[in-house]
Amino acid sequence: MSALAQSPANPPEAFKNALAAYDQAWSEAGLSFMTAVFSTGRSSGFGRYTPRGDAVFTDEEAINIYAEPVGYGFRETDGGFAYELTADYRLLTNSGQVLAEQENFATFSGSGRSRQRELSAALTFQFSGLPAGDYQLETSFTDEIGGATSAFTLPFTVSAAN
Template identity: 45%
Template sequence: MGLGSIHKTALVAAGLSLTLSCSTVAFSQTSASITTPDAALLSAAEAYDAAWAASKLAFAAGTFTQGSATGYGNYVKRSDAVFAKGDTLNVYLEPVGFSFAEDDSNFSYKLSVSYRLLNSIDQVLSEEDEFSVLEGTSRNKTRQVWSALSFQFEGLPAGDYVLETLMDDEIGEYRATATLPFSVKAQ
């Protein structure tokens, strides 16, 4: 039993010695060093950036979901667009092609969200401008932007409707629309 204790102590001492010698090497470096992407990946990133800048605001995804989305691309698409009276309409939107403002080596975006509820003859039943704003600033161009919206329209009779969700690029001055037809079923 005593021999086992001595052996463990020796291993701990050896580990400590190794850690100290590695620390000495790390402190002797004068500048940071990272592995950088290869030329093909950098070229593809530049082409993607150019295509993004040439595009206008649009949606890569826009759909009714089962429950609220929990993150970028983390949603379950509804199999239909038929709702019971009083149900919550959950919508996932994934904007692309929005503009960036550059200031002091930071990139910012700002998107405002509005909606219109239309009946089957295009009458506006409800609307609200700029009820939500998506904005951010970082050292890189943040492109994984998403929005989870929830709507509850009380008192809608059974019938067919359209939910128009409008997103405005406050920097690039473009607008994208997600037109989502849905039905409210009779009880």
């Protein structure tokens, strides 16, 4: 029998048990985030980002965020599994005043033969004309399949013009 025609080897029992435990932990965790940070430039894929060294921006600078959601649900399809997450945001002053907000401004969806658990979310915001000061960017994700919602808030500063 050629190498290409051989049936796949079964992984060790310990590996199968670890995968089963991971499946259970994923299901029980609910929607949350492994990572949510400001990044330099846009991410080019899962784990492929550079964290920004600070959270100080000019009023004309794009704000990039990299996030890794976990615990979202899957829907069985004819060929495998699908996921769908939508994102909302709110721009807030430190006192909680809402300056801008938008629901469903981004959708992250896909499907494959296996459950895709390495999902990266690259978000870019442009808030031109913000006065110098401190702000908060609240981003929430809704799992359109599982029904859960989870959010993270990143504080940032707009620097005074030179």
